[in-house]
Amino acid sequence: MEFPEELKYTEEHEWVLVEDDVATIGISDFAQDALGDVVFVELPEVGTVLDAGKTFGVVESVKAVSDIYAPISGEVIEINEELPDTPELINTSPYEDGWMVKIRMSNPAEAEDLMDAEAYQEFIEGEE
Amino acid sequence: MRYIPHTPDDVRQMLSVIGVDSVESLFAEIPEDVRLQRPLDLPLPLSESELLRELAALSSRNDAARTSLSFLGGGAYNHFIPAVVDHLISRSEFYTAYTPYQPEISQGTLQAIFEYQTLICQLTGMEVANASMYDGASACAEAVLMAVRAGRKGRVLLSRALHPEYRETVRTYCRYLDVELVEIPFGKDGRTDRLALEREMDAETAAVVIGYPNFFGVVEDLAALGEVVHAGGARLVAAVQEPIALGLLKSPGELGADIVAGEGQSFGIPLSFGGPYLGFFAASKRDMRVMPGRLVGETVDLDGRRGFVLTLATREQHIRREKATSNICSNEGLCALMAAIYLSLMGKAGIREVALQNFSKAKYARERIADLKGFSILHESPTFNEFAVHADEGAAAVLLRLQEKGILGGLALDRFYDEMPDNFLVCVTEQNSRGEIDALVEALKGGRE
Amino acid sequence: MKGPGRSGLTLDEKLIFEHSDPGRRGYSLPPLDVPVASLPPELTREEVADFPELSEVDVVRHFTRLSAWNYGVDSGFYPLGSCTMKYNPKVNESAARLPGFSEIHPLCPENLAQGSLELMFRLQEALGEIAGFPAVTLQPAAGAHGELTGMLIIRAHHEAHGNPRRKVLIPDTAHGTNPATAALCGYDVVPVSSDGILTAAAVAERMDEDVAALMVTNPNTLGLFESEIRKICDIVHERGGLVYCDGANLNALLGIARPGDMGIDVMHFNLHKTFSTPHGGGGPGSGPVGVTGELARYLPRPVVVREKDVYRLDYDRPASIGRLRSFHGNFGILVRAWAYIRTLGGEGLRLASEMAVLNANYIRSRLEGTYHLPYEKRSLHEVVFSDRDLEGDCHTLDLAKRLIDFGYHPPTVYFPLVVKGAIMIEPTETESKETLDEFCEAMLTIADESRNDPDRLKNAPVRTRLRRLDETGAARNPRLKWER
Numbered sequence A: 001m002e003f004p005e006e007l008k009y010t011e012e013h014e015w016v017l018v019e020d021d022v023a024t025i026g027i028s029d030f031a032q033d034a035l036g037d038v039v040f041v042e043l044p045e046v047g048t049v050l051d052a053g054k055t056f057g058v059v060e061s062v063k064a065v066s067d068i069y070a071p072i073s074g075e076v077i078e079i080n081e082e083l084p085d086t087p088e089l090i091n092t093s094p095y096e097d098g099w100m101v102k103i104r105m106s107n108p109a110e111a112e113d114l115m116d117a118e119a120y121q122e123f124i125e126g127e128e
Numbered sequence B: 001m002r003y004i005p006h007t008p009d010d011v012r013q014m015l016s017v018i019g020v021d022s023v024e025s026l027f028a029e030i031p032e033d034v035r036l037q038r039p040l041d042l043p044l045p046l047s048e049s050e051l052l053r054e055l056a057a058l059s060s061r062n063d064a065a066r067t068s069l070s071f072l073g074g075g076a077y078n079h080f081i082p083a084v085v086d087h088l089i090s091r092s093e094f095y096t097a098y099t100p101y102q103p104e105i106s107q108g109t110l111q112a113i114f115e116y117q118t119l120i121c122q123l124t125g126m127e128v129a130n131a132s133m134y135d136g137a138s139a140c141a142e143a144v145l146m147a148v149r150a151g152r153k154g155r156v157l158l159s160r161a162l163h164p165e166y167r168e169t170v171r172t173y174c175r176y177l178d179v180e181l182v183e184i185p186f187g188k189d190g191r192t193d194r195l196a197l198e199r200e201m202d203a204e205t206a207a208v209v210i211g212y213p214n215f216f217g218v219v220e221d222l223a224a225l226g227e228v229v230h231a232g233g234a235r236l237v238a239a240v241q242e243p244i245a246l247g248l249l250k251s252p253g254e255l256g257a258d259i260v261a262g263e264g265q266s267f268g269i270p271l272s273f274g275g276p277y278l279g280f281f282a283a284s285k286r287d288m289r290v291m292p293g294r295l296v297g298e299t300v301d302l303d304g305r306r307g308f309v310l311t312l313a314t315r316e317q318h319i320r321r322e323k324a325t326s327n328i329c330s331n332e333g334l335c336a337l338m339a340a341i342y343l344s345l346m347g348k349a350g351i352r353e354v355a356l357q358n359f360s361k362a363k364y365a366r367e368r369i370a371d372l373k374g375f376s377i378l379h380e381s382p383t384f385n386e387f388a389v390h391a392d393e394g395a396a397a398v399l400l401r402l403q404e405k406g407i408l409g410g411l412a413l414d415r416f417y418d419e420m421p422d423n424f425l426v427c428v429t430e431q432n433s434r435g436e437i438d439a440l441v442e443a444l445k446g447g448r449e
Numbered sequence C: 001m002k003g004p005g006r007s008g009l010t011l012d013e014k015l016i017f018e019h020s021d022p023g024r025r026g027y028s029l030p031p032l033d034v035p036v037a038s039l040p041p042e043l044t045r046e047e048v049a050d051f052p053e054l055s056e057v058d059v060v061r062h063f064t065r066l067s068a069w070n071y072g073v074d075s076g077f078y079p080l081g082s083c084t085m086k087y088n089p090k091v092n093e094s095a096a097r098l099p100g101f102s103e104i105h106p107l108c109p110e111n112l113a114q115g116s117l118e119l120m121f122r123l124q125e126a127l128g129e130i131a132g133f134p135a136v137t138l139q140p141a142a143g144a145h146g147e148l149t150g151m152l153i154i155r156a157h158h159e160a161h162g163n164p165r166r167k168v169l170i171p172d173t174a175h176g177t178n179p180a181t182a183a184l185c186g187y188d189v190v191p192v193s194s195d196g197i198l199t200a201a202a203v204a205e206r207m208d209e210d211v212a213a214l215m216v217t218n219p220n221t222l223g224l225f226e227s228e229i230r231k232i233c234d235i236v237h238e239r240g241g242l243v244y245c246d247g248a249n250l251n252a253l254l255g256i257a258r259p260g261d262m263g264i265d266v267m268h269f270n271l272h273k274t275f276s277t278p279h280g281g282g283g284p285g286s287g288p289v290g291v292t293g294e295l296a297r298y299l300p301r302p303v304v305v306r307e308k309d310v311y312r313l314d315y316d317r318p319a320s321i322g323r324l325r326s327f328h329g330n331f332g333i334l335v336r337a338w339a340y341i342r343t344l345g346g347e348g349l350r351l352a353s354e355m356a357v358l359n360a361n362y363i364r365s366r367l368e369g370t371y372h373l374p375y376e377k378r379s380l381h382e383v384v385f386s387d388r389d390l391e392g393d394c395h396t397l398d399l400a401k402r403l404i405d406f407g408y409h410p411p412t413v414y415f416p417l418v419v420k421g422a423i424m425i426e427p428t429e430t431e432s433k434e435t436l437d438e439f440c441e442a443m444l445t446i447a448d449e450s451r452n453d454p455d456r457l458k459n460a461p462v463r464t465r466l467r468r469l470d471e472t473g474a475a476r477n478p479r480l481k482w483e484r
Helices: A029-035 A108-113 A117-127 B008-018 B048-059 B083-089 B107-124 B136-151 B164-174 B194-200 B222-231 B243-247 B285-290 B317-323 B333-370 B395-404 B434-448 C056-067 C090-096 C114-131 C143-160 C177-184 C200-206 C229-238 C247-252 C293-298 C331-367 C396-405 C433-452 C471-476
Strands: A014-019 A022-027 A038-042 A055-061 A065-069 A074-079 A101-105 B155-159 B180-184 B205-211 B235-240 B259-263 B279-283 B295-300 B306-311 B375-377 B386-391 B423-427 C135-137 C167-171 C188-192 C211-217 C242-246 C266-268 C289-291 C303-307 C310-314 C383-386 C422-425
Touching: A014 A108, A022 A065, A029 A055, A038 C471, A101 A108, B008 C331, B008 C433, B048 C090, B048 C114, B048 C331, B083 B333, B083 C056, B107 B243, B107 B279, B107 B295, B107 B306, B107 B333, B107 C056, B136 B155, B136 B164, B136 B205, B136 B235, B136 B259, B136 B279, B136 B285, B155 B164, B164 B180, B164 B205, B180 B194, B194 B222, B205 B222, B222 B235, B235 B243, B243 B333, B279 B285, B295 C471, B306 C471, B317 C177, B333 B375, B333 B386, B333 B423, B333 B434, B333 C056, B386 B395, B395 B423, B395 B434, C090 C331, C114 C135, C114 C247, C114 C289, C114 C303, C114 C310, C114 C331, C135 C293, C143 C177, C143 C211, C143 C242, C143 C247, C143 C266, C143 C289, C143 C293, C167 C177, C177 C188, C177 C211, C188 C200, C200 C229, C211 C229, C229 C242, C242 C247, C247 C331, C289 C293, C331 C383, C331 C433, C396 C422, C396 C433
Parallel strands: B155 B180, B155 B205, B205 B235, B235 B259, C167 C188, C167 C211, C211 C242, C242 C266
Antiparallel strands: A014 A022, A022 A101, A038 A055, A055 A065, A074 A101, B259 B279, B295 B306, B375 B386, B386 B423, C135 C289, C266 C289, C303 C310, C383 C422
């Protein structure tokens, strides 16, 4: 299982890539593996304002469903249009092709509270 | 006890494998103070022949079943059931199975439900149908909940000409939810008042529920009502209490319905004093993922052969728990099978012909009663196989008079509508011959002699 | 040895629509004896597009072939935990089809339906006696429908006392319907963790004046008796709350202990589980609800009452929560349940529970040691194992599919959620020692196979008409109806 160093992670198993004031969000390799084959993804519309810690979407496999929580506050500026038709991208490429939304952060400082790769790996070892 | 195979020797051997000395000790975890300290106070057991005798005697106390002339409808209908239906659903591979959780050994149930879903879509003109719900009233309530959920709005308008028990069921389901229910009156023609509907529509309205045909058998102008509903951004729910009508009437889907919920009892299911019946539920594809109930989908097995599975289960309570689209778990699988068999037998020509017979016979009765002195037809609009009658002498008196002659002449409407002490609902199906209708008309006349 | 190797003739069968041939008919109607009427064209539809056209023989053969692809209780052992798949007596089917019962209209005058009303009244009384409740409604159509009825009653009680409260406590072993139902009644769900059984201490910790109810299942979904139930009910009652019992597992308690005597306020019955009515491929069931005398006023309308020797439907109940469906309940199912109760009597019902519990414990003893048993308290009517001790990377799903090859319906799998890889076995009382022995042999053989030849599990089933089905594909691209 991979956990790229350049990403930040949450206890709800989302990852965040921060570039200037834009954050790209997806779910981790651990999360996709626990869910199994993803069959459906529900994403917010562009323009939606997300509050950190609140749910903004849903990922479903055949027998499980998981809410996605916003790791960071901000406005959705782009969503991954590929996902509704090819949700399996979340399984095959969780950190690249399987990204979910990009948001313009309203409070970039929130990113500093997130875990780095090492801390996240420790966290999931504790969960298992 | 013939259903329990254990011999005393079996019990001894089993106890010894378990390592206890009595059956009683298996219950050791149940504290004494919650044990029942006496035998259950129930009637003594009966042998099979005694049981059948007792139940036959009890069933014969239902005098109505012997009254051959019945014109009762109001949400449950006396239609002919071909012998094939009961024979096929009596195959115990169907009726002793449960929900098809293991698709490899449940393809019979799964394919039959897939066919049922297709038949319901074809009849209603909708894109997606579920595997069935409890009955028409509860399916209607689920439609309201779904519209509220999908529309993220909390106001629902119910036509007052919608089946009163459906309205009451919707009210019960919404009792403690943040949903405002408003009733829309009907006009003298028996149709939902379109102007009143326009007045009540607002931005918070999630859905409008219209009976099609409505409780008075009246064929609503669904398309015109739908325009008002859609202009207000709400969903149009068509509630079908007599689906035989769909063999003749334009489908609700064609007329703009977003959700169709109804009662499938007419499709080969016995009257049986009110249940088990069949709630059918269909919607448009955009609402597929917020639909309640089970869904069967087509797929392939490892060798690429066509098969069927329960699908989109993440909507349901066993996975989504308190966030589920409904708390429903079981459906009315065997009743859905009855409907699938009935509709397969009737087919394209039969569903049309049975609908036409119902309509024609009801129209004949309606015209004959309209000609009687002291009686009139309450609503001018076209009706399907039911219509409301006004009797100068009052509904209760007429019906009692008919009952004394062995005729169940219809349903007194003051039970549901205080303003209708003189009105009753007459239903005529393909089961009522012209001779029976004439007998009803003659008996009605009798009051003025 | 019996087991894989048996096989039968299975015929392929198309969809009913694919059999269709224009002009074929499978129905007969008498000639229309009144003038043909017509509706205005703007109201009239075209013929139903793509509706099937078949002869009666086509239809009979089609559904007969489909039935052969199914597995029911009459086909063989069906130890589906939590579903109580006991034998469905045939005389009950005959009883429900007596014309006096099956042909009666629900809106016919009550004086002409005395037989039906008497049966309902007597069944209400019997269910009340069996579970210890003074009042029972027969209206709900299924267990989950009964749950909704019961929780609405609880909410109505709190509303009448001026405060609906906000929360419902639900143990982590609960059926999914419990939280879904609580949400439908406008309540927030507060999970209570249990370690096999619910402790009074765990309930006390979560209980406060904002909790409307605790929902329990007793015996719980692990098949264990909630032995602190009395104390738990006291704790909830002391703070003004009520206790709801999911009656799914009543088959362990008939004639032995009554939920009403334990302090439970509301409980639903599953007539299709405990009282032998058929499961019908997913219904129809029936979910009557019993309540304490204090709550009787909130029961759904109408209730069957007896006045002297006349039975009638009482609609005049101002405090009622209303109705939850049309008419009076799944009457045809009520007839079957009544026939069952009349056949067994009090002693027979008790014997049924005793033998159900004996059977579950026998399976437990025979499989313990080979299969991991996560909770060691004495089981009642069902036993839950896990897949921990299977080898060769085999899991519960593989075991389930392999059992199919041995001629069994698999147990309930992956439930309750508190057990990882749960295998929930409920044999019921109608199975003989021989059946249980053969099943246990199969289970032991499969455990061996997981060590020596795990592919046998991974590839199973191989003896069915279809092999494992692609559920992922079905969910990604839903095809929910046939299209030309």
